[in-house]
Amino acid sequence: MRILLLGARGQLGRALFSALCRDYPHWQVTALGRAACDITDPGALIGALNRHQPDVILNGAAYTAVDLAEAKPELAERINHQAVALLAWEASARGALLVHFSTDYVFDGSGSDPWCEADAPSPLNVYGASKLAGEQVIRALCPHHLIVRTSWLYGGEGSYFARTILRRANEGQPLEVVADQWGAPTQVDWLATSVLLALPQVVKAPDKGGLYHLCPAGETSWHGFASALVEESCRLGLLARPVPIKPIPSANWPQAARRPLNSRLDCRRFATVFGIQIPAWEVLMSRWLASQCEGG
Template identity: 35%
Template sequence: MRILVTGKNGQIGRCLVEQLSTMSDITLLALDRDQLDITDSINVNKVVAEFIPNIIINAAAYTAVDKAEKERELAYAVNRDGPYNLAVAANNINAIIIHISTDYVFAGYSVAAYVETDDTEPQSEYGRSKLAGEQAVERACSRHIILRTGWAFAEQGHNFVNTMLRLTKTTDTLDVVADQFGSPTYAGDIANAIMIITKQLADGNQAYGVYHYSGFPYVSWHAFAEKIFELALAQGVLKQSIQVNPVTTPDYPTPAKRPANSRLNCQKINQEFGIVQSDWQAALVRIGQYSR
């Protein structure tokens, strides 16, 4: 099986490359932005036509949620046009595309965890650009998996865990939003879920469509931060306790509006592929390995 991975230096991309590289039955081509600009349709078609992958996994994305409010054109170029180019190229050679999307395609008004068929109503330019990317992939290639996830974190990279640990270098008191709820998800587990899907697709499973995959239990950003500091203190990563003050969304204004509830219901992916939700707390136990 031949697999093309884009965005190899991102959080999920790194984990994908690490896991796929251990499989002897896979020929892997993993590229970063400098090697393959997915917004360049001519180059995308050239790379795909030359490599002829069975599966394309798009881990490339514009993820600067707040900056997207001003960098709208760039966000749409990477999150909509890039996935479309990859999906067209996949369709041209009858390949499968697996595209990673986000919980921010939802408005956040629901009191329940979102299922795949719920109405989307993104509240930010980032969310709208990601939804546009989903729609572009659906139009361009019928053999697609769109995997929505949320609150991704890993040992390396820009994410909430590493941001919290970095801030402890300069303060022992933090204000963290307590009225936004979601699903922290370890990037290594997202990569593993994609690996499982990839293997089953290769074996003939044709359950194409949109899926949710995220961590459990659901928490607020405030509760997530408290768990990070609890484990960091217990393992000696922190030398003293951090006071985490719960604040409301209006108390902590940001350029982009975030959904109050972006919890994802992951029953469908369990039913179709046997994949269980990520245990994000287990991943955090290795907090000594995270960037500080």
């Protein structure tokens, strides 16, 4: 099976490439970062597809700067929607499976029940709107697709909430963290591994494709996640001592983009269709922190 991984230098792209190399050495994998294939450049994208003739396209490329997107809506639209439209069209024309990643931010965060795939999206910010537009154009143009919505990604390369919390805690800085936004932190390597477990099933049985939610089991707030990170890091010896973490409402932490208060996702469909057991977010967090002790 020929796999073309786009966005291979980003947080998710690196995790996907690592899992592909580790678990699927028999697959023919080509991994391209933005320098090798900018998906907003039609010539570059079509050229890469012509050269590599993939059976499966893994799209790890996205514009994910949620707050900056409010000031640069055209850029978010170009990467998360317009480029994805071309990718969907080309994948369909070539008979390739398109695997794409989306976000809990397509929802408005109302209520407290977990969102399921059939619930109507209503994004609060430019980033969420651009990701929803990308989903919709894939579903319209490319019948053979797998779209995975996830939430609160951490781990791997780059800057993200968990890394920031641990850095500031290590510096002994007291923390203030939002306590009224709820969801499930998703460890990026687990996400990549889980999606790749589902991939061969969708290739063999295209009717298993479609839209899915995937994040760990359970729920917490950003404050709960930060508290758990610090507590477990102290237990493992990653931190010498705990730091105070003050819970605050979202109104006390103003940001350019509004965030949904309820980012809970119902992932039962993914677990049932693909026969994959979904662990608790605390378990994955502990494993990730333990890997940091080992230099992983």
